[in-house]
Amino acid sequence: MTDAVDPHRAPTALPWRGLVEGFYGTPWSGAERRAYFAFAAPLGLDRYVYAPKSDPYHRERWREPYPEAQLAELAALAADAKAVGIRFGYAISPGLSMRFADPADAAALAAKARQLFDAGIRHFCVLFDDVPPTLTDAADLARFGDDDAAVGRAHGAAASEFAGFLRTELGITEPLLVCPTDYAGIAPSPYREGLAETLPTDALLFWTGSDIVVGEVTRAAVDAAAASYRRDLVLWDNFPVNDFDRSRLFLGPLTGRAGDVVGSRLVGIAVNPMVEAAPSRFAIAACAEWAAYPARYDPDAAAARARRLVAGPAAEGLAPLLDACSSWPPSAAPDPALDALIERARRGDVAALAEVRGRMEALAATSSAGAPADLRSALLPWVRAAQAVGAAGVLACRLLANDGRSDAAATVSALRAAWTAAEAHYPNVLRSSVELLVAAALERAGAPRLPVTAPQGGRVLLLTGANPSPGDRELAEFLHADGHAVTIRSESAASDIAPDFDLVIIARAASERAALELADIAIPVIAWGHLVALRLASASEMPLALDTIELSDGDHPIAAGLAGAVRAYRGPSRLTWGVPASGGRVIASTPQDRHPVLVLYDAGMPLVDGRPAPAARLTFFLGSDGFAPWLVTDATRQIVRAAVTHLLGRAA
Known part of the structure; x- marks a missing residue:
């Protein structure tokens, strides 16, 4: 295992390293954001972008100034981030309703930035993600055209005008960070051509990779995407975000990211975390290591260090849960090695069955004792689900190994009850894998899950x-x-x-x-x-x-x-x-x-x-x-x- 990298001295660190709170669902609380600042700063993650989709003043009601209480909280967050060396960026997302040719909307965008600047915020982003891909306003069509590149021109022009306001009126000279509507993929498109025509040449673009959620980011993909945009990129990494499946947690390390990106037009990474803030730290810590020194990044070593850093003395008790929730991307099997063992056990492999039983016993014994309070609280539903799934798995292994002993009927009854209890948990911990084990055990015992006939009815x-x-x-x-x-x-x-x-x-x-x-x-x-x-x-x-x-x-x-x-x-x-x-x-x-x-x-x-x-x-x-x-x-x-x-x- 490689040694940990000092993020402040790494010779090839990406210059832009941080987190974008950009998921759908319940935003992080102020306390969770402050906990992130304290955790991230020592890891060299010195950027944070505020972009929760559920904040109406960020997106649906972007024209409206913040009420006093919400503004005060944003100001306090920005000050607290600055105190530990993190640059707090506010992202505004006007694309759902902005009229790009209307000076009044440009003025509304500037006024919103002015309000936030006066509250102490010094870093801004403009997001056009997940908005209509065509123009409908007559004035917009007249100014930017009605071809496939028109909406790209409109977005670039709005961002350019906003960047000019930040520079001349507020004295903010850093490149503007923009999320385009066409934010995934590597191929040129009319939208990207239109955007490149009007966007400031020094603007940075958020890009999610070859797809929205990806298992791999290669140097070739980076180069092709950057060429299609003609701008430098910040990887909006939709890892370990779980807003698309809230029953799952992704607690493993960043994998599949190229080690040769330094020197390319990829200048940074913004981790998009899970709705569950404290469990996100396992992935965040590993992402920090990749961003600090991509060429030396070792996912397994990073994961081991993250477990000790995040869970402390609870790392060992949580290990079965962390192992069960470490696969990426989301489409991958949660635990391919366990699936292979279960398949061998189903075919009568005694050694494989013994190994599966050991895994199930460990899962049933999952414990968060000794973990930080916020982590323990957030993981509790998944810990309970792991314990229930493991308990059912142990009974399934007993039934598969029974070989006709007299307690088979009692074990069948206990397994049915245990699996019903396991399936009642909303969190998903190896559910699909262990279900195969349970089904095999019931089938071996001649006890199908669904009776063949029903008494009466439709x-x-x-x-x-x-x-x-x-x-x-x-x-x-x-x-x-x-x-x-x-x-x-x-x-x-x-x-x-x-x-x-x-x-x-x-x-x-x-x-x-x-x-x-x-x-x-x-x-x-x-x-x-x-x-x-x-x-x-x-x-x-x-x-x-x-x-x-x-x-x-x-x-x-x-x-x-x-x-x-x-x-x-x-x-x-x-x-x-x-x-x-x-x-x-x-x-x-x-x-x-x-x-x-x-x-x-x-x-x-x-x-x-x-x-x-x-x-x-x-x-x-x-x-x-x-x-x-x-x-x-x-x-x-x-x-x-x-x-x-x-x-x-x-x-x-």
Whole structure:
């Protein structure tokens, strides 16, 4: 293992090193930001960019000055950062509504900066991320054109005018840091060409890599991206951010970042942390080492040092959890080595089974005792989830090793209960891996998770993917317990459905081709996947970090007697919404944007293409995790039950 690098003496350190608080969801508190300043400064991370998407004065209401209390807190934060050697940068994000050719909006941008400057803030950024990619204002179109490069020209011009104001009126001469709308990828684009035409030549650009969230950043990608922008870059590294999946933590080191970037046009890194501030320190510490000396960076050594630095005496007790949450990128398997061991154990490898059991016992014994209070508090839900998953894994290993001993039935019962308890945790710690272990153990014991027959009730087809997700399996079990006969399929022709089923549920995991096979079937359908293809919505999205719906039609039976704001998920996740046909009955929407999430079409009602619904159709708010037991609340269970009952009643 390499020695730690002194960030203040590293000969090849990137000059711009810090953090951008740019995630969606609940922003860090003032105390969490101050804790970051104290932690980061000794590591050589001397930049901080304030850019929480949930601060309305940063984004939606950017024209408005800060109220006195919020302004005072920003001023105090900037002063506290300066006291430990960190430059506090304020990012303003006007792109949702700015009229780029309007002098009044340019003046509003300047006035906002003036207010913050008078409060003691000396560093500014302009962000155009996640805003409309086209111009619609007539004056903007007249000034910047209507071609594909127009919005880039508009953004560059606005940034240039703002930089001029900072320089001439406020005396701020450092290069302006700008986040473009086209912030990911390496190829030239009309937007980048337009931006380069009007942006100051010394401006720095935020860039996230070859994609928004990446496992690798190569020197070749840096060079190509810089050439496409014709500007120096600061890597907005979407690591270890978790706003896209709040059930997970990313506690491992930075990996996949090139060691030969010094001397390129990449001049810095801005870590985008997790919503959970204290656990983010594991990754932040490792990122600081890479930024200080990329060529000598060793992820494993950095991770070991980060664990000791962040967790102190709790590092050993937390090691099973840290190991379980160390993979990157998010699409990678959480623990490929464990998956391989489980696969060998499933095939009868006794040595592998013993090793898996050791891993499960360690996970069940996870402890945060001795950790700093803020870290212990933040990790507590994941520690409990790790303990529960580990306990179920130990029982699964016992069952796999049982070889017909007389206590197998008792172990089956205990395993079912333990896994039900493990799946009830919203935090995800090796859930997909250990589920395979549990399924193998139950299968070996001849105890399938879903009974084959149901006593009575409707006949329900659940259309999902070839490998049903935990949420889809949980939905089948839930409906089975309600007395319905549930069949899970990934392929079905319409001609095979009508005689055999009373209701079809189309989950997001189903293929679009399979969903389209059932688009015209004359029995009721509930869907939270492929709403556009099924003609139930003209557009559909799954926004991040939502957990609440607003029941606007509380008198409808599908509302299950609930009304007003109802928490649909136990933690932030994705709600599916769609733009319905004009006659669709909106039962629930998202609370803030009023996007419809529960829309009912009665049989015969026109769908978005004008054709009549062949039977009742209901769009549902579940997202990519579906009816996952760790996610859905009792309210969601009530609504699902009411929806199925209502549509089956129509079928009768």
